[in-house]
Every structure is written in C-alpha cells, then in structure tokens.
C-alpha cells in the first residue's frame with residue numbers, strides 16, 4: 001500500500017512527474033476513500049519505481065557522511081573520503097599495516113583483480129580512519145579484521161587518500177625539536193616582534209615555510225591557542241649567531257694546570273693522571289674547539305605510542321661527579337618496582353660507599369683499555385646490547401636507566417632502544433660549591449681543594465652540551481638534589497603518559513648518508 005498525500009490535495013497529476021502519471025494510468029489501480037485520504041494499491045514493479053523516483057528526487061542515494069572531526073585543519077578538510085563497498089563472499093583483496101611513525105592504519109597492498117582493486121576507490125598508502133563508523137585510532141591490524149568480517153551487506157570506510165609523490169614532497173610536514181631558547185623580545189633583529197614565535201629548548205615546532213633564508217615560519221605543536229604561523233630564526237641565522245657569540249669557546253687556549261696527580265679532591269683527584277689528561281685531551285679534540293656545529297633544530301617525527309610498548313630506555317649522561325649515579329640511586333630507592341638500572345664498566349677506583357656490580361663493574365685501567373681497542377669495542381657494544389635486550393625482555397614495564405659517556409651514546413642511539421637521553425648538568429659554579437660542600441662528600445679527602453674539579457666539571461658540561469646537545473631530550477640541572485630528582489621523576493611520568501612521542505628522524509633513515517645529514521642539525525634538507 002502506497003500512501004500518497006499529494007493525491008489528496010492535487011489529484012493524480014501531482015504524483016511525481018508526468019511520465020509517472022502516464023505510467024500510473026497504464027497500471028491497474030484500486031483507489032479507496034477513507035477519512036478523506038486517498039489510498040491506492042499498486043503492483044510491485046510500479047511501487048518500486050515510485051520509491052526510486054522519490055529517492056532520486058530527495059537525493060537519498062547519497063551516503064550519509066559522518067561529520068568532519070573537529071581536529072581536522074582547514075587545509076585537510078577536503079582530503080577525507082568515504083568509500084562504501086558492497087560485501088560479497090570474496091575477501092576485499094587488500095592488506096593493511098600500522099605505520100610505525102604515525103600509528104596510522106594504512107593500506108599496504110591492493111591485490112590485482114580483487115574487489116578493492118576493481119572498485120578503483122581504495123589505493124595503496126591510503127590511511128583508514130574508520131570502518132563502518134568505528135574509529136581505528138589505536139587499533140592494531142588484527143583488531144580490524146573482525147570489524148570487516150562482522151559487517152553485513154556493505155563496508156563503509158573513512159579514508160584519507162594517499163598523496164601522490166609530487167604532493168608528498170610538497171605536503172610532507174616537517175617537525176623539528178628546538179635546541180635553544182628563543183625570546184623575540186630580546187632579539188633586536190626580528191622584522192616584526194608580534195609576528196615572532198617564542199619557544200624553549202625541547203619544544204616541537206612544525207616548519208611551514210623555509211622560503212626565507214633568515215626567517216622561517218613555524219607553528220608551535222602543543223600550543224592550541226594559535227594556528228597562525230610565526231617567524232623563527234632559520235638554522236643558518238642561528239648558527240651564525242652562535243658562532244659569533246662563542247669567542248671564549250673558540251679562542252680560549254687550553255688551561256695550563258698544575259700536574260693533575262699532585263692534587264686530590266672529591267672526585268677527579270681520585271682519577272689517575274693518565275685518565276685526567278685523557279679526559280682533557282678528549283675535550284679539546286672533540287669539543288667546542290673542534291668542528292662542532294651549533295645546535296639549532298633537529299628533525300623529529302611523531303610516534304604514536306602503542307599501549308603495549310615497553311618504556312623507553314633512559315640514558316643519563318653528564319660530566320664526571322655531577323651526580324648521575326646519585327640520581328639513579330635515589331630513583332631506585334624511591335620506586336624499586338618501577339625503575340631498574342644497567343651496570344656500566346669503569347676504570348676509576350671504587351669509592352667507599354660503592355659496591356662492585358651495583359654502581360659499576362670496577363675494572364683495571366688495563367682491562368678498560370682492552371675494552372676500548374677496536375676489536376674489543378665490538379664485543380663491548382655487543383655486551384651492552386645483549387644486556388639491554390635481556391633486561392627489556394625480562395621486566396617489560398620497568399623503566400631502565402643506563403649511564404654512558406657521551407661518546408658511547410651512539411651505541412644505544414638507535415631505533416631499537418629508542419633512548420630518552422637526559423643530560424645531567426651542573427648548576428652555576430656558586431651553587432655547585434654550596435650544594436657539594438653542604439653535602440660533605442669531600443669528607444674522605446681531608447685538606448683537598450675541589451675548586452679545580454668544579455671548574456673541570458663546568459668545562460666538561462659546556463663541551464658535552466655543544467657537542468652532543470642535539471641528542472639530549474631533557475636537561476636536568478643538578479643543584480639541589482631533591483629538586484633535580486623531583487624534576488626527573490615528573491619528566492619521566494610525562495614521557496610515560498604522552499600518546500605522541502617525538503623521535504629523531506635519523507632513527508628511521510635507511511641510508512647512512514641521510515642519517516648523517518639529518519644528524520648534522522638539518523643541513524641536509526635546507
């Protein structure tokens with residue numbers, strides 16, 4: 001029974017089109033009058049025809065599109081596509097995978113001749129956002145297959161189409177981690193202060209234009225208050241500035257000191273003359289006095305954390321005596337369930353409060369030297385890797401710390417360990433003197449003068465920062481130990497809770513040349 005309300009008002013001629021009317025006249029029609037409303041029963045084909053007509057007239061054939069999510073940027077709005085495929089017994093003919101760097105589910109392969117291929121609507125590289133209205137965010141490929149299996153007649157996909165190669169090169173978003181603080185208020189050269197972006201070391205910026213050699217345009221990721229690009233100093237400009245501001249580092253001659261072995265102090269005085277000289281020569285050969293590129297920005301890519309992913313390895317670095325072990329010790333005491341350590345090797349003598357295999361494996365200078373020969377270095381690296389691997393498989397939820405010398409960071413600075421590198425930095429020299437003396441850790445060396453060691457520590461910290469600063473995710477100033485510990489714990493908590501983490505692009509570079517370029521502070525992609 002087809003109810004035709006229009007019939008009542010205007011009679012036959014108003015049902016659909018004239019063609020409809022003509023058809024109607026040709027059919028067998030039964031009409032009845034009931035309460036002033038006209039009813040008529042029609043044969044099935046004709047009834048279907050009217051349904052189709054009405055559907056077309058009301059444009060009912062178009063799919064009901066879900067609303068555009070709020071977080072889609074204006075420029076992205078047109079890139080969401082809804083694809084509806086009729087389901088048959090055949091599989092769709094596509095494979096999907098999770099993109100490691102973005103966490104997105106993407107079409108990995110389209111099988112030739114399969115339904116997906118024949119439809120021409122789904123392509124390799126397309127990002128799947130939803131299946132039948134169910135969001136695929138944080139889902140794994142194996143969780144998505146049952147969603148497809150249980151859908152009835154049709155499967156509806158919400159897709160972000162893959163970009164063509166040309167579009168890719170134009171549209172690839174470029175993110176960097178800032179390696180310095182920038183305050184436009186203190187920059188007299190900025191063309192327009194209101195158009196500038198202030199940022200802190202460690203902030204993530206999206207570079208939206210590099211057309212100008214001196215001023216780039218960038219957005220501050222995580223600052224939802226503004227979507228407007230602002231000016232930041234380009235890498236080139238910042239490098240020039242750093243070099244001009246570094247006369248002390250560049251021209252300071254090596255300090256002439258009394259023979260190192262002639263004095264004893266809380267920390268370095270216990271080192272052999274050889275070790276002290278070696279440390280100093282390393283500083284001069286690799287530090288600010290060598291060919292060091294100033295830290296400006298380093299390219300990063302977002303990584304969407306998987307709920308089952310292990311915590312990242314936390315690597316602590318800092319100049320000798322700054323308090324790396326003290327921080328590790330206190331962290332372990334504060335929560336032994338949550339934190340674990342790896343035990344490094346050292347050639348320095350054991351201190352009173354230290355135990356073999358706890359803070360370090362104490363080995364002789366000779367053994368340590370052996371470990372540093374090129375051949376042994378491989379086995380040391382292997383040992384380090386296997387120790388870390390074992391630990392990672394034994395207690396997956398524990399956050400592991402390891403302290404390494406900055407030169408050794410490269411052994412763990414890989415996608416396998418995904419280290420989070422924390423640089424433990426001494427405070428200003430006055431605070432260093434005050435806090436260390438107050439803590440009385442020079443008590444076992446009566447009559448020592450730690451002043452030179454404090455200076456060495458400051459020098460070494462400066463060298464490490466200028467040489468390896470681009471690898472540091474976090475800098476903790478160890479003045480007051482309780483404050484430093486609190487800050488470190490808060491930072492690790494934030495790291496654990498963050499859904500998106502920013503990994504250096506070099507971890508994902510396949511060719512060593514590209515990796516090297518990306519490591520040298522973006523010089524490759526300018």
Ligand SMILES: Nc1ncnc2c1ncn2[C@@H]1O[C@H](COP(=O)(O)OP(=O)(O)OP(=O)(O)O)[C@@H](O)[C@H]1O
Nearest residue numbers: 320321322323324325326435436439441479480481
């Ligand atoms: N913030 C601080 N205030 C006072 N004393 C501190 C502080 N941090 C560390 N110390 C003390 O300084 C001494 C050296 O610290 P620690 O052994 O942790 O240094 P380290 O960085 O591990 O050196 P190394 O790498 O040579 O072992 C210890 O006696 C420690 O208790």
